Amino acid sequence: MDELDCEVLVVGAGPAGVAAAATAAECGRDVLVVDDNRHPGGQIWRRSVATGTPSIAERWLGRAQSAGARFAFPLRIADAHDPTRLVAVGDDGPIALRCEQLVLALGASERFLPFPGWTIPGVCGVGGLQALVKQGLAIRGQRVAIAGSGPLLLAVAASLREHGACVLGIFEQAPRSRVRRFGLGLLARPGKLAHGLGLLNRLRGVPRHHDAWPTRVEVRGSSLRATFRTTHGERTLDVDWLAAGFGLVPNVDVAALLGCRIEDERVVVDEFTRTTIPDVFAVGETIGIAGVEAALSDGITAGLACAGRDADARRAARARYRERRFGDALARTYALRDELRALAAPDTVICRCEDTPIADLAHCADAREAKLLARCGMGPCQGRVCGPALAFLRGWSRDSVRPPLVPLTFSELSALDEPPCR
Amino acid sequence: MTDVADAIVVGAGIVGAACADALAQDGWRVRVLERARPGGRATAAGMGHVLVLDDSEAQFALTRLGRDLWRARDWPPSVERDDCGTIWVAADDAEFDAARGKSEWYAARGVRTGLLDARALRDAEPELHEGLRGGLHIADDLVVHPPTATAHLLACARAHGALVEPLRSVRVVGDGNVELDDDTRLSAALVVVAAGLDTPRLLGHRPDALRIRAKKGHLVISDRAPGFVRHQLVELGYLKSAHGGTARSVAFNAQPRRSGQLLLGSSRQVDVVEPRVEHDMLAAMIARAMRFLPRIGSLPGLRVWTGLRPSTDDNLPFIGRLPDAPRTIVAAGHEGLGITTSLSTAKLVADLAADRTPCIDPRWFACDRSTAELAHG
Ligand SMILES: Cc1cc2nc3c(=O)[nH]c(=O)nc-3n(C[C@H](O)[C@H](O)[C@H](O)COP(=O)(O)OP(=O)(O)OC[C@H]3O[C@@H](n4cnc5c(N)ncnc54)[C@H](O)[C@@H]3O)c2cc1C
Numbered sequence: 001m002d003e004l005d006c007e008v009l010v011v012g013a014g015p016a017g018v019a020a021a022a023t024a025a026e027c028g029r030d031v032l033v034v035d036d037n038r039h040p041g042g043q044i045w046r047r048s049v050a051t052g053t054p055s056i057a058e059r060w061l062g063r064a065q066s067a068g069a070r071f072a073f074p075l076r077i078a079d080a081h082d083p084t085r086l087v088a089v090g091d092d093g094p095i096a097l098r099c100e101q102l103v104l105a106l107g108a109s110e111r112f113l114p115f116p117g118w119t120i121p122g123v124c125g126v127g128g129l130q131a132l133v134k135q136g137l138a139i140r141g142q143r144v145a146i147a148g149s150g151p152l153l154l155a156v157a158a159s160l161r162e163h164g165a166c167v168l169g170i171f172e173q174a175p176r177s178r179v180r181r182f183g184l185g186l187l188a189r190p191g192k193l194a195h196g197l198g199l200l201n202r203l204r205g206v207p208r209h210h211d212a213w214p215t216r217v218e219v220r221g222s223s224l225r226a227t228f229r230t231t232h233g234e235r236t237l238d239v240d241w242l243a244a245g246f247g248l249v250p251n252v253d254v255a256a257l258l259g260c261r262i263e264d265e266r267v268v269v270d271e272f273t274r275t276t277i278p279d280v281f282a283v284g285e286t287i288g289i290a291g292v293e294a295a296l297s298d299g300i301t302a303g304l305a306c307a308g309r310d311a312d313a314r315r316a317a318r319a320r321y322r323e324r325r326f327g328d329a330l331a332r333t334y335a336l337r338d339e340l341r342a343l344a345a346p347d348t349v350i351c352r353c354e355d356t357p358i359a360d361l362a363h364c365a366d367a368r369e370a371k372l373l374a375r376c377g378m379g380p381c382q383g384r385v386c387g388p389a390l391a392f393l394r395g396w397s398r399d400s401v402r403p404p405l406v407p408l409t410f411s412e413l414s415a416l417d418e419p420p421c422r
Numbered sequence: 423m424t425d426v427a428d429a430i431v432v433g434a435g436i437v438g439a440a441c442a443d444a445l446a447q448d449g450w451r452v453r454v455l456e457r458a459r460p461g462g463r464a465t466a467a468g469m470g471h472v473l474v475l476d477d478s479e480a481q482f483a484l485t486r487l488g489r490d491l492w493r494a495r496d497w498p499p500s501v502e503r504d505d506c507g508t509i510w511v512a513a514d515d516a517e518f519d520a521a522r523g524k525s526e527w528y529a530a531r532g533v534r535t536g537l538l539d540a541r542a543l544r545d546a547e548p549e550l551h552e553g554l555r556g557g558l559h560i561a562d563d564l565v566v567h568p569p570t571a572t573a574h575l576l577a578c579a580r581a582h583g584a585l586v587e588p589l590r591s592v593r594v595v596g597d598g599n600v601e602l603d604d605d606t607r608l609s610a611a612l613v614v615v616a617a618g619l620d621t622p623r624l625l626g627h628r629p630d631a632l633r634i635r636a637k638k639g640h641l642v643i644s645d646r647a648p649g650f651v652r653h654q655l656v657e658l659g660y661l662k663s664a665h666g667g668t669a670r671s672v673a674f675n676a677q678p679r680r681s682g683q684l685l686l687g688s689s690r691q692v693d694v695v696e697p698r699v700e701h702d703m704l705a706a707m708i709a710r711a712m713r714f715l716p717r718i719g720s721l722p723g724l725r726v727w728t729g730l731r732p733s734t735d736d737n738l739p740f741i742g743r744l745p746d747a748p749r750t751i752v753a754a755g756h757e758g759l760g761i762t763t764s765l766s767t768a769k770l771v772a773d774l775a776a777d778r779t780p781c782i783d784p785r786w787f788a789c790d791r792s793t794a795e796l797a798h799g
Pocket residue numbers: 011012013014015016017034035036037041042043044045075076077078105106107108109110126127128130152155156248251254283284285286290291292295405
């Protein structure tokens with residue numbers, strides 16, 4: 001197996017990872033950044049075929065590169081039990097990654113919740129639809145409804161609109177009063193406030209509902225008929241796309257394999273973003289959903305801490321804590337309501353890989369039983385979709401994480417053991 | 423607090439579940455105490471191959487009866503029963519001779535077998551390597567999904583009045599009584615200890631002879647690849663790996679699942695209890711499989727896991743009363759055959775409990791058997 005060596009290995013090239021890489025490299029550390037995408041940027045900085053890479057992303061990436069950080073794409077971590085030697089897979093099969101310190105900047109994934117029709121083509125995630133559009137999906141003139149929860153709904157609606165989509169409605173499950181209170185809280189954060197107002201401005205004319213959520217989707221000819229529960233009763237819309245995402249869930253799989261402590265679906269870290277495993281740091285959405293500024297200040301803190309610049313890291317941690325408080329406000333505002341637990345009908349599929357209807361889970365006590373008795377989470381995605389849904393629906397924590405983190409062929413699996421050729 | 427129940431079963435793996443079912447059907451008032459969740463330990467890790475084995479007369483008797491009981495029962499679809507049969511694969515002339523010998527041995531005992539030459543083997547399993555010499559086909563072996571089978575057995579037991587209590591951990595087992603971690607003491611006319619690997623610890627210092635050690639195994643499952651293999655395929659050298667004395671070994675063992683997936687085993691590491699996937703064992707196992715199924719390397723693997731087989735020094739489970747605690751019956755130590763032998767174990771336990779003529783010679787499995795005596799006797 002080929003091998004790449006570095007002092008600091010950063011997994012994930014979103015804002016948190018790039019900030020950590022730039023900072024550590026500027027402090028003289030030898031840094032390698034890997035990501036399973038072909039381009040750096042993560043979610044929010046994802047390069048668009050139409051509009052390119054956002055300028056703030058260019059700035060951070062430029063800093064990292066001029067400080068000598070190396071990037072290797074696409075590489076996805078497949079196994080990790082020793083934090084100084086991870087195994088990743090790319091286009092040419094497995095490769096070993098050796099490092100002294102490890103920064104996990106794995107980002108987050110969307111939480112999907114099952115409702116009748118959620119698996120029909122044309123129904124997808126909110127971030128998922130945005131990613132498709134950035135990769136070139138022709139959305140111009142297409143009718144889109146956006147549902148679920150969180151500021152992501154607005155951000156994506158605005159960006160889809162700019163790509164020419166007709167956004168027919170935004171359905172936010174959180175109550176209007178809570179969202180308004182959250183907005184008022186932004187008065188203390190002029191940057192975020194301006195960003196929020198800018199979004200609303202870009203969304204002028206788009207109906208925005210609160211206390212509203214999708215209840216079912218059916219195919220009607222060549223379009224989808226989506227039904228929503230709103231404060232004014234049922235609403236139906238005929239659309240080409242329904243994007244539905246119920247908040248973000250930290251990606252923690254690599255951390256889980258390494259044995260880092262995970263609580264409340266996120267990796268536990270200290271002031272310096274150190275996890276419970278020595279020389280393993282975690283930053284950005286991996287330690288909790290708090291937005292891009294939090295990700296950047298986490299990254300800076302971790303970069304400094306990796307370089308042993310404790311005093312500076314402590315100073316950076318102050319900004320980090322402020323941003324993390326914003327994350328707490330986000331979590332309070334967009335907490336999912338109980339009614340969403342009852343959206344699925346008995347025959348609604350919960351596990352898309354294995355076609356498990358939710359009724360099959362009636363006698364299961366936890367995620368492991370759901371898997372062993374009803375095949376839920378056994379398929380290629382290994383519970384990455386149904387796991388977060390069941391965490392909300394039933395309060396079940398995820399079943400144990402095992403390698404490989406991505407499907408690998410048997411040959412690749414057996415190559416994981418090959419001694420590195422030095 | 424004390425309570426009385428006719429029979430207490432400690433442990434709800436497949437062995438405990440089968441015992442609960444058999445005892446409940448016999449009219450015992452059964453109470454099952456399971457530390458965690460039913461079927462969540464060794465039973466959740468196993469391959470679910472239900473097979474006859476000729477390792478010894480004792481092993482044969484237990485597997486044969488076990489397999490026949492599996493066949494005789496109606497299983498719900500969730501148990502994924504597949505009557506795919508086994509093919510023992512012979513790599514060379516010597517192994518093919520051994521296959522012929524086994525075929526005769528089995529035939530003399532009424533087991534349906536068929537000898538396959540190289541051509542017939544390839545017709546039966548086109549993905550097998552062309553250079554292989556032949557195989558022994560055991561038509562009546564089957565494949566099942568152990569966790570759902572365990573759930574079904576417990577449901578049947580409940581239908582006969584059994585009480586199944588998950589999340590109840592037993593600390594120590596005495597003669598017709600148990601003490602739980604929460605200090606509850608329960609007594610009963612009969613206690614069946616089916617706690618797998620944990621059994622010796624529960625019995626305290628008592629029977630030194632009752633040694634159960636872990637044999638760790640790795641398994642890897644593929645994404646759906648229907649028809650890649652059609653029978654459970656095992657190399658004839660398997661028993662050398664399974665019951666040989668070596669600390670680490672691998673053997674080729676490939677199983678078609680009803681889902682169309684392929685489940686690949688098997689490895690054995692004695693006294694290793696750490697659940698981590700070990701890449702050297704995994705690599706050795708896959709390399710072994712590639713000698714038989716050269717194109718297996720291109721199948722996508724979804725998940726690798728490990729499990730601990732509860733193994734005894736003579737490869738036979740303990741099934742019998744404790745000599746110094748006659749109201750307590752042990753049913754543990756089934757190594758890599760506990761799915762197959764769960765039902766026959768349960769029948770023997772129920773026979774012993776009712777003082778009926780046992781379905782199988784119980785001396786083979788007695789807790790105080792002397793290995794040397796049985797081997798030479
Ligand atoms: C689907 C989605 C869409 C979003 N869209 C917006 C938006 O439009 N506007 C907005 O303000 N916020 C958006 N967010 C929130 C935004 O991503 C965060 O606020 C911010 O990007 C956090 O940065 P990060 O570095 O922690 O994570 P990310 O930007 O998600 O970066 C993590 C990177 O790590 C990679 N990775 C993960 N696991 C592995 C592995 N095992 N091996 C290799 N690489 C790995 C990921 O592919 C990803 O590139 C979105 C989030 C998600 C999940």
